[in-house]
Amino acid sequence: METTAQFDPAKAEQFAGNLADAFNKASLTMMISLGHRSGLFDSLAENHPSTSSQIAQAANLHERYVREWLGAMVAGGVIEFETTNGTYRLPAEHAAFLTRKAGPENYAVFAEFIFSLAANGDQVLDCMKNGGGISYDAYHRFYHAMDEDQSIIGTFFQQLLPSIPDLTAKLHQGISVLDAGCGTGGLLLRLASEFTNSHFTGIDLTEFAINMARSQAEKSGLANVEFICKDLTEFHSEAIENRYDLVMSIDAIHDQKSPMNVLRGIYKTLKPDGTYLMVDINGSGHLHQDKDNPFAQLLYAISCMHCVPVSLGQGGEGLGAMWGETRIRDYTREAGFSSITPYQFQSDPLNTYFIIGK
Structure with missing residues (x-):
């Protein structure tokens, strides 16, 4: 005789958290793909900490879009933000997996697959x-x-x-x-x-x-x-x-x-x-x-x-x-x-x- 499994609230809560994490990471993946295609990662790796305007100018992109993209990157732990002077920085340890110079180690390509x-x-x-x-x-x-x-x-x-x-x-x-x-x-x-x-x-x-x-x-x-x-x-x-x-x-x-x-x-x-x-x-x-x-x-x-x-x-x-x-x-x-x-x-x-x- 089949029995109905008892609903486990803790299991449900954990699964809901996993879903929220998956949606966040999927969104970050989309933004990583955008950073790869636009050349932003390559540009950031070549420059010192910069404002959103400086980053947009260096990459020949529109600042308002770049600023919102930078927000996603900071929230995702990809790019660092200095609150005292409003500058953004791509750490070398991150650039090693996100730029075209990284060659086979450029994981940003996989974001573009998705x-x-x-x-x-x-x-x-x-x-x-x-x-x-x-x-x-x-x-x-x-x-x-x-x-x-x-x-x-x-x-x-x-x-x-x-x-x-x-x-x-x-x-x-x-x-x-x-x-x-x-x-x-x-x-x-x-x-x-x-x-x-x-x-x-x-x-x-x-x-x-x-x-x-x-x-x-x-x-x-x-x-x-x-x-x-x-x-x-x-x-x-x-x-x-x-x-x-x-x-x-x-x-x-x-x-x-x-x-x-x-x-x-x-x-x-x-x-x-x-x-x-x-x-x-x-x-x-x-x-x-x-x-x-x-x-x-x-x-x-x-x-x-x-x-x-x-x-x-x-x-x-x-x-x-x-x-x-x-x-x-x-x-x-x-x-x-x-x-x-x-x-x-x-x-x-x-x-x-x-x-x-x-």
Whole structure:
């Protein structure tokens, strides 16, 4: 016989407090995104304690808006305010995580992820009510944010490359590299500039992202990288056999219409002694474990607002970003791969780096 749980006033009060804290932090996140996009954090980091008028002038912004933004930053503990002379200061310890000079440590980029995805809220709500999905083309701003995120690039060069024997030497000598689902091509562009004897190919379904990548390659004068706008759904049959020495997919497989077809195509096009690098979200695939991940709320939110909709929008499986290591191992094994070694790095706590071989 079922019994109704007794209402716990203390539990209710604690939950109400948690909600209030969540709303406050969500509001602060929105303001951090605004500070990042406007360049205010970068400007503040370069200047001494200043008044709101001085800060607005230095950043070429309207003072009244800047003053209200500063209020949110002071209330959130991001910026310090001196009451005696009415000046504001961004501590160096905070600037280390909020400015473009911080590189991979610029956490303000993650605020832009969240703020940009909120713009797709009405579309996601419609999908929840009626089914279906959303086209990649609806996420232009999200891809701009992804293009700014340097955590994967920094981790790749500083942590991952030294972990793979001889890969750096091979890249210097000259090999063929494919990035399947390359997005705006940030990692490939950096690789192409560092390893001029190697050739790099990026493939992505999204024309907007590919155009961004091509534009940056042309601007940088890189002749050893190409970007192709292409649907990888039939990659298992279209891939050229034994073509690439290194294949990469960066947070891309779970978004595909047919993840298995893409993985089988990667297996087919990878040389027998080649390396497949799959970077994917750091999850187990089991909610009772993943709920304790310190970034679980962020990752499930991004998955609900982007990863699941774009997959279902193609008629795909809708694996979601949190599909997890267990299924990654199952999928790669079914695709034909025989070895998989996961790496996790402090510089990129959101992802796991899988080194996979035939």
